[in-house]
Amino acid sequence: MEPVLKAVNLKGGYLLGSLYASASQQGSYVDAVSDVSLELFRNEIFGIAGESGCGKSTLIKMLYGYLEPPLVLKDGLVYLYTKEGKEISITSLSKERLKREVFWRHISYIPQSSMNVLNPTMRVRDHFAEMLKLHANMSKEEAYKEAGKYVEYMGLPIDVLAAFPHQLSGGMRQRVVISLALLMRPDLILADEPTSALDVINQQAVLTMLRDSQESFKNTIVIVSHDMGVHGVITRRVAIMYAGRIVEIGKTEEIFEDPLHPYTQALIKALPRLGDKAQRKGLSGHPPDLKNPPLGCRFRPRCPSYGPQCREETPTLIEVKPGRYVECWLYST
Amino acid sequence: MLHASKKSLLEYLATRTIMYFATIFSGITLTYLLVKAMPVDAVENIIFGLTQTVAGVYDPQSINKLREDLYEIFGLTGKSPLEDYLIFIRRVFTFNFGPSFISFPTPAFELVLRRLPWTIGLLSVSTAITWITGNLLGTIAGYFRTRKFTKVLESIAISLYPVPYYIMALILMLLFAFLIPIFPLGGGISVIPESLNLELILNIIWHSLLPALSLILPGALGWSFLSSRTLTLEVLSEDYTRYAEFRGLPGKHVLRRYVLRNILVPQVTVLALSLGGIFSGALLTEVIFAYPGVGSLAYRAAFAGDINTLMAVLILSMVAVSTAIYLLDLLYPLVDPRIRYR
Amino acid sequence: MPSLSFLKSIGKNFIFLYKSNFKFRLGFTLILILFILGFTVSPFSPTSTRTWYAVPRDRPPSPEYLLGTSSMGRDVFWELCASIGKSLTIALITAMIASHIGLFIGLISGIRGGLLDRFLMFVSDTFIIVPGFLLLIVVISIIKSWITIPLLGAIISIVSWPWPARQVRSMVLSLRERTFVYTAKLSGMRTSKVLLFEIMPYVLGWHLVNFTNTILFSIGTESGLAIFGLSILGDNTLGVMLYWALNYYALFRGIWWWITAPIVTLVLIFISFYLISIGLSEHLHRIIG
Numbered sequence: 001m002e003p004v005l006k007a008v009n010l011k012g013g014y015l016l017g018s019l020y021a022s023a024s025q026q027g028s029y030v031d032a033v034s035d036v037s038l039e040l041f042r043n044e045i046f047g048i049a050g051e052s053g054c055g056k057s058t059l060i061k062m063l064y065g066y067l068e069p070p071l072v073l074k075d076g077l078v079y080l081y082t083k084e085g086k087e088i089s090i091t092s093l094s095k096e097r098l099k100r101e102v103f104w105r106h107i108s109y110i111p112q113s114s115m116n117v118l119n120p121t122m123r124v125r126d127h128f129a130e131m132l133k134l135h136a137n138m139s140k141e142e143a144y145k146e147a148g149k150y151v152e153y154m155g156l157p158i159d160v161l162a163a164f165p166h167q168l169s170g171g172m173r174q175r176v177v178i179s180l181a182l183l184m185r186p187d188l189i190l191a192d193e194p195t196s197a198l199d200v201i202n203q204q205a206v207l208t209m210l211r212d213s214q215e216s217f218k219n220t221i222v223i224v225s226h227d228m229g230v231h232g233v234i235t236r237r238v239a240i241m242y243a244g245r246i247v248e249i250g251k252t253e254e255i256f257e258d259p260l261h262p263y264t265q266a267l268i269k270a271l272p273r274l275g276d277k278a279q280r281k282g283l284s285g286h287p288p289d290l291k292n293p294p295l296g297c298r299f300r301p302r303c304p305s306y307g308p309q310c311r312e313e314t315p316t317l318i319e320v321k322p323g324r325y326v327e328c329w330l331y332s333t
Numbered sequence: 334m335l336h337a338s339k340k341s342l343l344e345y346l347a348t349r350t351i352m353y354f355a356t357i358f359s360g361i362t363l364t365y366l367l368v369k370a371m372p373v374d375a376v377e378n379i380i381f382g383l384t385q386t387v388a389g390v391y392d393p394q395s396i397n398k399l400r401e402d403l404y405e406i407f408g409l410t411g412k413s414p415l416e417d418y419l420i421f422i423r424r425v426f427t428f429n430f431g432p433s434f435i436s437f438p439t440p441a442f443e444l445v446l447r448r449l450p451w452t453i454g455l456l457s458v459s460t461a462i463t464w465i466t467g468n469l470l471g472t473i474a475g476y477f478r479t480r481k482f483t484k485v486l487e488s489i490a491i492s493l494y495p496v497p498y499y500i501m502a503l504i505l506m507l508l509f510a511f512l513i514p515i516f517p518l519g520g521g522i523s524v525i526p527e528s529l530n531l532e533l534i535l536n537i538i539w540h541s542l543l544p545a546l547s548l549i550l551p552g553a554l555g556w557s558f559l560s561s562r563t564l565t566l567e568v569l570s571e572d573y574t575r576y577a578e579f580r581g582l583p584g585k586h587v588l589r590r591y592v593l594r595n596i597l598v599p600q601v602t603v604l605a606l607s608l609g610g611i612f613s614g615a616l617l618t619e620v621i622f623a624y625p626g627v628g629s630l631a632y633r634a635a636f637a638g639d640i641n642t643l644m645a646v647l648i649l650s651m652v653a654v655s656t657a658i659y660l661l662d663l664l665y666p667l668v669d670p671r672i673r674y675r
Numbered sequence: 676m677p678s679l680s681f682l683k684s685i686g687k688n689f690i691f692l693y694k695s696n697f698k699f700r701l702g703f704t705l706i707l708i709l710f711i712l713g714f715t716v717s718p719f720s721p722t723s724t725r726t727w728y729a730v731p732r733d734r735p736p737s738p739e740y741l742l743g744t745s746s747m748g749r750d751v752f753w754e755l756c757a758s759i760g761k762s763l764t765i766a767l768i769t770a771m772i773a774s775h776i777g778l779f780i781g782l783i784s785g786i787r788g789g790l791l792d793r794f795l796m797f798v799s800d801t802f803i804i805v806p807g808f809l810l811l812i813v814v815i816s817i818i819k820s821w822i823t824i825p826l827l828g829a830i831i832s833i834v835s836w837p838w839p840a841r842q843v844r845s846m847v848l849s850l851r852e853r854t855f856v857y858t859a860k861l862s863g864m865r866t867s868k869v870l871l872f873e874i875m876p877y878v879l880g881w882h883l884v885n886f887t888n889t890i891l892f893s894i895g896t897e898s899g900l901a902i903f904g905l906s907i908l909g910d911n912t913l914g915v916m917l918y919w920a921l922n923y924y925a926l927f928r929g930i931w932w933w934i935t936a937p938i939v940t941l942v943l944i945f946i947s948f949y950l951i952s953i954g955l956s957e958h959l960h961r962i963i964g
Contacts, residue, residue: 066579103581111579116572121594121670130590134582164670180580359801364810367833371817491698495949496942497895499902503917503938506926606803613808617899621921631809635816635903643816647809655804 003081004187004220005040005063010076012062013244013290015069030290032058034244036076037317040188040220042083045211047235047252048224049267053287055244056224057112060190063222064109065090065098082106082187105135108181110191114174118165124176125161128183135184154179154213171202175209182213189221195230207234228271232256237323240264243287243298246317250324260326262303297329305330345672346663353659360651364644365421395438402431403640425648434639441645445627449649452626456615457657459545460552464604467557472593474558475565476584486558494555498614502547502621509543544622548615560603564596571595598669605658612654692958699954705947709940713760720753724911736932743932746923755936757911761824762894762944765912768828769893773835774886780836781843782878785851796844799837807834808899815905822907827900831893838892839885846881850874880959887952894944898937913937913944 013032032055040046048056061067063078078090080102088102103109111117118127128147132138138146144161151161156175165173174194181189194210195203211234214221223235231238231252238255240248240263248261259265266283285302288294294301297310309329317327380400405420424430433441474483493501568574574591619628627646634642666672692699722729728748736743742751780799784792814830815822822830851874859869894913900906901914908915920926920934 064579068575099578099581099583103579109579111572111576113572117576119573119577119591119595121598121668122590123670130582130586131580134586166671355797356801356804359797360805363798363801363805364813367810367814368817371814491949491953492946495891495945497899497945499899500938500941500945503934504942507931507935507938609804609806612806613899616806616808617902620902631812632903635812635905638816638819640813640816643809643813647806647813650806650809651804654806658804 001041003039004042005038005081006077006079007036007038007063008077008079010036010038010059010062010073010078012058012067012071012073012076014058015072028291031293032071032244032290033062034293036244036246038063038239038246038249040222042187042220043214043218044236045214045221045223045234047231047238048222048241049228049231049238050226050241051287052226053290054241055290056226056241057192059241060109060192060222060224063090064107064190065093065102066095066109080106080188104131104181104184104186106186107188107190108184108186110178110181110189110194112192113197114177114194115170115197117177118173120165122164123161124163124165124168127176127180128161131180131183150183151179154182155209169202171198171205174198174202174206178206178209178213182217182219185217185219187219189219190224191221192224193226194223196225196227203230210234228256228267240267243293244290245298245327246325247299247328248326249317250326254324260320260324260331261299261328262305262330263299266304342666342672345666349659349662353655353662356655356658357652360655361422361425361648362418364647364651365418369417395432399432428645430645430648431641433634433642433645435633435637435642441639441641442649444630444642445645445649448625448627448630449653451624452615452619452628453653455541455544455619455624455626456548456612458541459548460604460608460611462545463549463552463557464600466549467553467555468561468593468596468600470553471558471561472565472588472596475562475569476588476592478566486554487562490554490558490562493551494559496551496555497617498548498551498611499617499621501551502544502618505543505547505550506621541624544615544618544624547618547622548611552611556603556607557600561596561600564599565592568592568595598665601661601665601668605661608654608657608661612650688958692954696954696958698950699958702947702950702952702954705943706951709759709944709947710763712756713758713763717753717756717760720750720757722750722753724749724754724757725909733928733930742936743930745919745933746925746928746930747919751933751936754911754916755913755940758913758916758937759940759944761911762897762913763890765824765828765831765897766890766893768825769831769835770886770889772829773832773893774839774882774889776832776836777839777885777889778843778878778882780840782847782874784840785844785847786874792844795840799840802834802837803841808896810834811896811900812903812905815900819905824907824910827897827907828893831896834896835889835892839882839889842881842885843878846878847874850877880955880962884952884955884959887948887955891945891948891952894941894948898941913941917941 010033013034014030016028016030034055036059048059050056058071061071062073062076065078067073073091076091080088080090082088088106090098090102090107093102118124125144125147128150129138129140129143132143132146133140136143136146147161148158152158154175156172156179160168160172160176165176168176174197178191178194181191191210195206198206207230210221210223223230225231235252237250238252239246240255240261242263248255248259248264250260255264256268259268263283270280270282272280283302288298288301295314296312297303297306297315300306300310303310307329313329315327315329315332317325318332319325320331380396380403405424428442430441432438433444436444470486474486477483569592574587574595577587577591615626616628616631618624619626620632623629627650631643631646633639634646693703694700717724726749730740730744730748730750732744732746732748734740734744740750740752742755744750745754780795784795811830811834814833815827818826859873864872897906897912898914898917901908901912901918902921904918906912906914906918908918914937916937917934920930920937923930923933925931925933
């Protein structure tokens with residue numbers, strides 16, 4: 001399998017400086033992503049799951065390479081492999097060069113809420129045209145024509161092009177944003193909770209659109225969602241995050257059928273199933289404060305089956321069988 | 334899914350037009366009520382003042398005519414309050430404010446009408462310059478908020494913003510009268526106007542430079558700058574601007590199409606709300622530079638107790654300012670698509 | 676004793692503001708100096724500041740006459756002190772009247788809403804659109820010979836209340852959307868009580884900002900009216916000083932000290948009240964958000 005992105009030992013988080021923090025928080029650091037390594041392959045839909053605050057959005061911002069203060073990258077490398085066979089080191093390029101050469105051509109991003117991400121004073125067609133002009137050096141007329149063809153191809157009604165964002169429904173806006181992200185045929189698309197603001201019907205439509213477009217463009221889509229249902233419907237592989245660390249990676253069916261990490265087990269057990277009337281049990285306790293993470297395994301305070309080792313040493317992600325990784329002392333002896 | 338209809342635009346225009354007339358009407362009513370509420374025998378007081386200052390100019394007959402006019406304007410004819418009010422309204426809408434005292438018997442209205450183009454010319458040009466440069470500077474300062482020149486501009490703005498226009502005019506006068514005597518210090522024109530030619534126009538512009546500057550400086554570096562800077566900071570934190578940066582769009586493009594474009598809408602409102610104040614300020618600037626506009630006329634009228642002329646100045650200024658705001662309202666759909674297509 | 680704790684909280688806020696905010700500290704110090712000059716120092720004037728030719732005319736600044744003397748034979752320094760006091764008095768009267776009318780109308784408009792709100796906002800919009808200064812010119816022209824200092828302050832209030840009213844109203848409207856007001860309403864509090872206990876403490880902070888801004892506006896308006904000869908020309912205010920200096924062509928006759936004194940003082944007053952106003956609003960933004 002051909003890799004499209006490799007992340008090696010990513011570390012980063014939020015540095016609460018004078019501008020953003022109250023006096024008591026002065027100079028504290030939120031360890032949002034701690035030592036994450038990840039490999040993504042061409043032509044797959046990959047999921048990142050975990051409860052809110054576990055660092056999944058922070059992780060994909062780091063993969064994308066656009067860090068705004070107070071978010072800082074402390075350590076680690078991210079490589080992107082393009083279909084032309086080029087290797088791009090995202091972590092070592094300047095923001096300006098990323099903007100010019102990488103964003104949208106090779107990697108694009110679908111933000112958490114699409115409600116306000118389109119310019120309210122610009123027609124939808126100009127959002128497409130400005131990207132085409134920038135990255136494909138098209139003239140205005142060419143760009144409009146191309147946008148028309150493309151929007152039809154993506155299955156959107158042609159009259160969205162002439163509309164202003166406020167005239168579109170939430171679901172339609174989200175589909176416009178997704179089309180925008182796929183416009184330049186990038187190798188990798190990072191989608192941060194693409195469905196969480198939508199109702200069930202629109203969620204379905206958006207997920208179908210993502211899956212269909214992935215099938216026709218053969219690119220890689222990363223979907224970040226707290227909703228295990230979304231991962232069950234669309235992703236091929238999924239990574240489970242807890243408190244800034246990836247605790248398990250594997251094929252989606254395998255994770256659902258045979259979760260290995262105690263956290264994943266709790267997560268899957270909490271899912272409702274048809275016909276099962278038993279009371280769902282949630283995990284007791286709270287995720288740790290990432291300003292002050294616990295020593296050893298970060299899940300240990302809530303873990304039903306921890307041993308003495310878990311208190312002192314942080315486990316590492318190990319491959320228990322081909323393509324299946326888990327970070328827990330239960331599986332490494 | 335799409336509800337693009339022209340109806341909402343028409344609706345918008347209709348509401349604004351009704352509001353335009355309603356505002357003028359309520360402004361006039363307001364004036365009437367205020368003047369009527371004056372606890373003194375205003376008419377006899379005015380007539381007395383008049384005979385004291387410029388006695389002999391008027392024959393008894395015209396004084397009596399004037400007295401009648403004044404009683405009508407002040408709603409003191411002794412008829413029912415409603416009738417008084419209607420008489421006042423009729424006079425206002427026929428622009429009949431009676432004769433002026435300062436150049437008797439020229440109607441006050443005509444006097445004001447002659448001066449109005451000067452004021453409107455000075456004001457429209459300097460307000461346009463103020464608004465455009467203020468917006469550009471404010472947007473740039475907001476975008477580069479950590480740069481040194483931004484801090485300098487901000488300190489200047491904070492000290493200029495609270496200073497009224499006429500104080501600025503006096504400061505400029507102190508500066509240019511004694512330190513750098515290059516500008517004419519008063520008047521509106523210093524050649525004899527024979528025909529409209531380039532020399533005449535240049536002369537007029539030359540004379541209006543200092544008054545204009547005293548309107549532009551506290552505006553472009555004051556209210557316009559400060560409000561557009563605040564708005565820019567707001568727009569920069571909006572999702573759409575941040576997503577534009579995420580998409581790799583160059584800074585210049587984001588500044589123009591995203592930031593500047595989106596502060597235009599609220600900045601038009603800020604301008605509309607400031608016009609009344611700018612107009613009042615400009616009157617004083619005119620007095621200080623002896624610029625031949627409505628302000629200088631009002632000065633002479635106030636000095637002579639010429640209530641007819643003052644009333645005409647007030648009502649016509651109300652109409653002028655409301656019209657300017659109405660025209661801005663008509664521009665609104667051009668900058669805000671949410672009104673055009675709802 | 677609720678009033679005592681209220682006073683204590685004001686004191687605490689003031690000390691915090693004074694210590695933490697440079698703009699407020701600078702503005703407050705300047706204003707304090709001006710108040711001392713205007714109210715404490717000015718009664719010690721050795722010569723009358725209202726009679727003509729009390730001192731030799733047109734003397735430049737010297738140890739004897741600190742800021743020189745005017746063409747009317749008055750000591751500019753002592754006239755300035757008296758003028759600061761009178762101008763501040765007029766402004767305080769306007770601020771007392773106009774900002775409270777604004778507070779009242781803004782609260783009613785924001786809380787009641789509906790037709791009453793529309794009517795009140797229409798009236799205040801009319802005042803904002805109408806060149807208020809001209810309105811004052813007409814009014815004062817009529818009662819020119821009866822004008823006194825309290826009356827002048829009151830008349831300026833006619834055009835000064837709409838801005839505070841708008842500000843308070845928008846504050847109330849945004850507060851109404853906040854959760855704590857909903858919670859209070861859902862828990863069965865009467866609207867008037869919600870207003871008094873939940874909204875008032877926040878609005879009062881902004882009321883103070885409005886008060887400061889109205890002072891600023893009133894001083895500016897009085898001096899503007901004076902330039903038109905429509906102030907109390909027989910008394911001492913900063914505007915009246917400007918009026919006589921302009922009328923005697925002080926600028927062209929080179930008696931610069933006469934005209935510069937009120938101009939510089941006015942600029943100082945404007946900037947320091949403005950600094951207080953932005954210092955206050957920065958503080959309020961921080962504690963209310």
